[in-house]
Amino acid sequence: MTLDPLVIFTPSGKRARVPSGTRVLDAARRMGVDLDSVCGGRGICSKCQVAPQFGQHSKHGVTVAADALSEWNAVEARYHEKRGLKAGRRLGCQAEIRGDVVLDVPPESQVHRQVVRKDAAQRDIRMDPATRLYFVEVPEPDMHEPAGDLQRLNRALLDQWQVGPVEATLPLLRKLQPALRRGGFRVTVAIHHAHRGPARLIDIWPGLYESGLFGFAIDLGSTTIAAHLCDLDTGEVRASSGIMNPQIRFGEDLMSRVSYAMMNPGGDAEMTAAVRDAMDTLARDTARDAGIAPEACVETVVVCNPVMHHLLLGIDPVELGQAPFALATSEAVECAASELGLTSLNPAARAYLLPCIAGHVGADAAAVALSEAPGDRDELTLVVDVGTNAEILLGDRNGVLACSSPTGPAFEGAQISSGQRAAPGAIDAVRIDPETRAPRFRVIGSDLWSDDPAFDAEITGICGSGIIEAVAEMRMAGIVDASGLIGSAAQVGTDRIEAEGRTHAYVLHRDGDRVISVTQGDIRAIQLAKSALYAGARLLMDERGVDHVDRVVLAGAFGAHISPRHAMVLGMIPDVALDHVTSAGNAAGTGARIALLNRSARAEIEAAVTRIHKVETAIEPRFQEHFVAASALPHATDPFSQLRAIAPLPDVSFNTGGDGGRPRRRKRG
């Protein structure tokens, strides 16, 4: 008796003997191998391509003969002629297994392929989108068995794909009959499989639909809205774009928007309309610029803080402006995108908002938790998402704590005399020579430092990371004392300092009348912001009962641009070895993208959020204590021991009294 052929799939390594003549796709399905197919094995979608590996495979203990698969057949030949099949590839639904064979499933043929994230430290995203395409052959109607078209579609989906039954909205019921008849009762359907709730019909196309499905991951911030248009098949980000949050005209920070809602009847509805309209415009423009039809955009995931969350959902945020900061709903929200005013997507597109952690700790923090997964780490990790509010997570495998801290918009360049948002022309990096106290800087849009002879960029202002570096460098150069006071020109010994009333300002750049300087007010704004951030982190450390953390992850729209060293000089974050400070970029946006591409991640974060221990900064007296104690530069609890080894800090203090302005400089002993 000869054995059945041995088939080995790579990269999974799954192996089994199958009867000779078994189609590759059938073998893969029986063996649980992740081999894609949209057309269900009809030789038209080409998703099930495999690459047979001929010759000897000592690793697998088999030798694959040239006739291990059936001959290239007419369907493959026609497909190749019409669309081209890569050399060495076979259609899994056509090739039959005749002998021992090793079959490689290329990434693009895998349903649950991995999307590799750029930072090696981060987990890859496993593709498992909620909305998928199915090509299906529906039995024609029969007068003697008068089931409706929807019922026959559902029966076919169950028979051919083991999915459904699906629910259809009335507009889709309207499309169903024409699509079935135009496609000769062969149609492609997009089905949304919620991780809870029913499977929903999203769209239907006659015949095989091949233009792909897309979704938006939207990071809805208080100041900016960022949208990433992702391919739901490959995970690829096809386009990213941003827009200012038009709610800024109702108030720069969240509490001023809540106040606006309280003071103006209908004010919340105005803000809801403004943000929905902006998101819709952003989605429409992004898809248009990427050349993707609105109908192909079938999902959106939104992450945002609780106030934006309520305003987007059309809920008056007034309760979030006062203790006990009650959310109307804390769980994830799954609804039609059209209910959020997103009319530029597929009419049946779905929207998903991640759960909120607490009244001050929103879906954006949940997204950071999803992206950075502190609860999966061995090291005690502090994750700080810096924006107008800072979301702070502290945790490891033993548990995760979370809070939010009202840093205000200073870190985003707002409330800073020469501040602007991160855009071309903004100073985003600053160095000050500790001897001459002369500055040099870089601006967004230019790779050169300002002291480079070839530097000729236009300079328009200073953004969040720029102001952080400027203040830290000023402190390190002895221009600012530990209390945050800028010394006079005479005290510091540089003509870069100008008097402004009773205080001073340090001039970074002067071009005719245009002066970009760091004023005493700017220092105070940064001190308030960094104190709030630091106090939040300390509060979580207290709650956890630790006085140090193993690792700090800086996240947020501008987290990628903050220099960890400067953040530590400033006392923004607790003291930790510099090489244990990493940037996670826009972790909230990444979390949104993960939730968009992987529906089990939604269930995962919903469960994780219930386990996160929430700490409310607003009612915690220790927060105030930490806040007050954290205002100094360097911090009173002296977290800078390591920093000093890198850049010795001159220990200066200035006062504005009448002693002639001489700096009282003491060398450290």
Place this chain on the structure above:
Amino acid sequence: MTLDPLVIFTPSGKRARVPSGTRVLDAARRMGVDLDSVCGGRGICSKCQVAPQFGQHSKHGVTVAADALSEWNAVEARYHEKRGLKAGRRLGCQAEIRGDVVLDVPPESQVHRQVVRKDAAQRDIRMDPATRLYFVEVPEPDMHEPAGDLQRLNRALLDQWQVGPVEATLPLLRKLQPALRRGGFRVTVAIHHAHRGPARLIDIWPGLYESGLFGFAIDLGSTTIAAHLCDLDTGEVRASSGIMNPQIRFGEDLMSRVSYAMMNPGGDAEMTAAVRDAMDTLARDTARDAGIAPEACVETVVVCNPVMHHLLLGIDPVELGQAPFALATSEAVECAASELGLTSLNPAARAYLLPCIAGHVGADAAAVALSEAPGDRDELTLVVDVGTNAEILLGDRNGVLACSSPTGPAFEGAQISSGQRAAPGAIDAVRIDPETRAPRFRVIGSDLWSDDPAFDAEITGICGSGIIEAVAEMRMAGIVDASGLIGSAAQVGTDRIEAEGRTHAYVLHRDGDRVISVTQGDIRAIQLAKSALYAGARLLMDERGVDHVDRVVLAGAFGAHISPRHAMVLGMIPDVALDHVTSAGNAAGTGARIALLNRSARAEIEAAVTRIHKVETAIEPRFQEHFVAASALPHATDPFSQLRAIAPLPDVSFNTGGDGGRPRRRKRG
């Protein structure tokens, strides 16, 4: 040891011993006694009233002492003072059981009370509405446990009522926080429990909401739309009203509307808008006239034929105009009423459309099946719902068959020379003296016959039941022969006959120039209609393999007005003992009302419909044969043996040939 008190509830007869001091409501719940409560036992809703039966009860074997229940307490006293409590009543949530007691639960305190239908032959409706009210105390928000308001509401519903969790639409999320706070975290919620799918929050009111919930049972016919506004607590019909279906301007019968959709791009959308607007107006006006707020109207059930079903749902009915008559969806549809353009109800109101049986046998036939339940009967019953289309069901416990027959609008008074719909002034009953061949008649709005000296009603036309009786009486009086031909005045021997071209007409009424007569064309229209109806019934009998039925039920908007005797003379229905012909009134509307008031009836009819054997008249050659054979008066297969005993039929035949017009009258012999 003394025994615990014995408590006996009537009318259920449930009995158990409960610890002394148990509240009546708690005892009822533990014992599974159907005792209502909206406020959950807080002494404010008064739904849990019981009537203790003091004294000796030999039937139950107990004697109830005056102190078997605790004293009337302060809550009851306050309730009585504010609202009045009927003599002999106690609040079940206040009274405690102290000794053996017999407690009667009056009908209004039962959750699943029976709504008695007027006709004793019909089943009562057991109240089990899908939407119910719950008074609930929600824990106040707590910063240390930051669950959202919706989550705390859901937890309270589960704790206090064992229902939920509920899903809330965004507009309801918006209402949630203000309602909770205005009500001091005590609110009443309306929850819709679909028999499949999630529980949904329909509305929320601060404190105890006491204005009741209502729903519409809508019978959407091709010609008329009838709405019944029902109290979802008592089942009472609070108002009924009707309106013409405005789609009539697109075509009188269904096929002409389908043609309109086929010939006019966007024609289906026009018809959809027209019917939705009419239904919305009807609902708004009906509720307003009954003094019921739109917000209190939380449900609607619609029954209609398949073409109206598709047009209401916004689906192009073109497939229903041609074989194989494929429905877009055949299963029941559950959706937001607003999706059907019903904007005059509660914004979150739900709509339910009964399932369709087949492409020609709609949700109206399903509603008739629900109301008349032929499948529950021992006698083989033919149910005929006469409208523009006739829905025909034949069945008993061994199975049910269904078909639809295109009778056209003649039975509704359309396409009849003096026809009009059933409204004041319409002739609805006719008698012709067999000797003098003089007519007398009744009109709607008057109880007198036209030969009564006091008769002075205005006469405007003849409605469906009137034309049926007129034709039958003409046949019995020998004015019309078996082929349907009206004899000349000379042939018949009455001056009531006038020549109209080559044919004749029989004058029922003349008032100056105004003549109400039955023309040869009218006879032909009725012949076509009755032949279609009879042929459909015969087809089902063939399919069942029988040549007689035990019982005939006449249903339909005018089913109540048809005289069974005349229907049989006309050959509308198969021959059956006259006392076995009953009228079910508007059985489709009753079915809609049952589905509105009892959600398990929805599951029941959905299951029943799948078991109904559908017969498609349009493709069945025997239907044509029966149709042709059925055109004669009396019927060629002679179903009138019984009738003849009541009213001997003169066996006449007329021809229009040249033999001088003498009647060839043969006495039966």
